[in-house]
Amino acid sequence: MTFISTRNTAPAASLSQAIAAGLAPDGGLYVPERMPAPRRLAPGATLADTAATLLQPFFAGDGLAPELATICGEAFDFPAPLQPLATPGDHVLELFHGPTAAFKDFGARFLAACLARLRRGAERPLTILVATSGDTGAAVAAAFHRQPGLRVVVLYPDGRVSPRQAHQLGCFGDNVSALRVAGSFDDCQAMVKQALGDAGLQAQVPLSSANSISLGRLLPQTSYYAHAALDHHARHGRPLDFVIPTGNLGNALAAIIARELGVPIGRIVLATNANRVLPEYFDGGDYAPRASVATIANAMDVGAPSNFERLRWLYDGDDAKLRAAFRSHAVDDTAIRQTIAERYRRYGEVFCPHTAAAVHVLGDLRERGVEGDWSVVATAHPAKFESVVEPLIGRALEVPPALAALLARPAHADPLPPDYRALKERLLRD
Template identity: 35%
Template sequence: MKLYNLKNHNEQVSFETAIKLGLGQQQGLFFPVKIPNFTPFELSEILKMDFTTRSTEILSKFIGDEISKKKLYKNIKKAFSFQKPLKVDITKNISCFELFHGPTLAFKDFGARFMAQMIFSLKKENESFTILTATSGDTGAAVAHAFYKMKNIRVIILYPKGKISLLQEQLFCTLGKNIITISINGSFDDCQDLVKTAFDDKKLKESIGLNSANSINISRLLAQICYYFEAFSLISESQRKNLVIAVPCGNFGNLTAGLLAKSLGLPIKSFIACTNENDTVPRFLKSKQWKPKKTISTISNAMDISQPNNWPRIEELFRRNNWNLNNLRFGSVSDQSTKEAIKELFKLGYTSEPHAAIAYRLLSNQLKKDEYGLFLGTAHPSKFKDTVEKILKNNIALPNEIKCRVNLPLLSHNINPDFNTLKKFLLEK
């Protein structure tokens, strides 16, 4: 598999190199040189397969013979060794596709665990890495648990202090061992900027074997394609004809994966790019002007991102496929409307958290009579227990994954959003 740097098309690397580098020169994102696709017959055949076998077929279509199917299957089986996604019907023509049944109760488990398995299986015996990543909530836990106790791999996770839920924090800031967490006195965008600056420092990269586990890493992105095929396999023939998928968007990796699934041949009619009040992309799609505003804190904190990293990949995919960006549906939802959507879903018999509720609100507003809609459930509602309980005035039980970590001490360090301070930390720890 060959990938090119979106900022410098002359920089082309293998899949293995792209995984290890994370970012290319000038902080450029890697993108496949060839975008494969399935014939209608191949598509009908893989939809009959089990999740692991199908995922192997999908990912091997991108990776090619760089990694054998046998080795790929083995890594995918280890990575996706948890309950498959579930489809839960909400109304006659709307369902939630729940992606939060992994070890950290969020959709990020798919990409993070696949990336961890690939890095570990491809690295040389004595080779060591430092994984540096930023999180707005769920990525941190998924990456931490995916790499926990892996030999010669150190993980450093940056997150905005006071801007993720306590339960999210407890999931990954209580592990210790090879997992180091740092709260940053700033926003998620500050955390993301620190990661990008670290990757621009060549000496630092080389001295600590720097890599990133954000959705900027192509391995995480490719893994997420697989569950869109799973969603398609779970719906009826009639529902497949006019399928619309509403995606809660933060860094836009999840939507990028869905669009790659469509590019592969999955006949999804339309996507809705769903954001909270950090609405850089919806405003851009309206005005064609890219004008990020200062990030604001909302109850859907994983989407509190004003400069989404993956948007250039989406633009490239539309350009390569000759798709029209005007056909991408979009919308943003205020905190008040998010709360109302959570209440509405509860009346329909479904307990949701804020991110999925945003996707539901926009889907229910935009879905046409002849269409069938899926909105992605990206995190278990218990991860936002205080917020959801306050809105619904109803108790939410904690799953064992969280319950076992609630009383453990937080092991985080704290620094200001200053790169020199972070660099010193990375070199000394």
């Protein structure tokens, strides 16, 4: 299979080329030249086996194809359980059982496994440049830590991630550097995109991306949706609907692609925080990216979601068709806090702020009489947001062992202004 840019002015690329590049030369995002035919998938397989079967068409004819099963085995060695919630018909897909307690672990580990193979024998190291609004950077750092021939530079908005997220970002050292940017996530993301598109810089410092703009991150995220929906359909004979917290749209797009591949997924609803670019678009307004607003669900503090380009491509640029296919709902900080406190008081359930936004949206859907089997997507463990969650539930949260081990390490991040020239100088110097 070959891959093209969403902007249609870059040469077609193989999967390996698209993964290694991260961003297409014309600034667009790589997408398959055509979507594969729906897959025949069987329930009951392991998550790794489901991933290998689902992703096989994307790898067809590529040098990585013979190693796909092994790559999936390395990446998907922790669970993604679908758990019932207290309210009948409602579920939660827990994606926080990996080494950094966030869903980003799945895609980051898959990408690292791919790039480690692609870079074997390379003369110069490849720098993985990452903008993060909270969880991506730690997942990428963990996945690439001490990988030979690879280094990671993480940019995050200073003061706009949780304290534990910030500690994770700076605790690795070795081949991982953390830069705390005096700006927003959108500033970080813009600098990363500019660096990836800078041919002069690339000639001196080979770069790639591990944000959700990377195919190596996006494609494997389809797998946990397929695994959960297939098993649910086998048990109940009904499709599974999803409410997905979203910022940069990568995780939601993965569910959409899984559905396109024939997975028994029903409706997909997007939950955002107070950053309303997507809800306003799906309500009929123009797509109007703007500066992000800081919230307690900081990983969704995105004012210019990159994967919107891919979503539009998937619907042939037809805004009417796209708006008819999805709904998006904004949830402010007050509602997120109320949801965390109320669900704990009534049912003993504990959610991170991002997951709570999805739980709130699902509650609204149920109040309006929407039926079906629904799952919210739990994108991070609540213990990563103890300063928000613990005061609302009135008790301390148990920290998962893997997260506790990271928090016990010393951490350091260097300051960086929101200025591309400063980033370029840093990359050339290191």
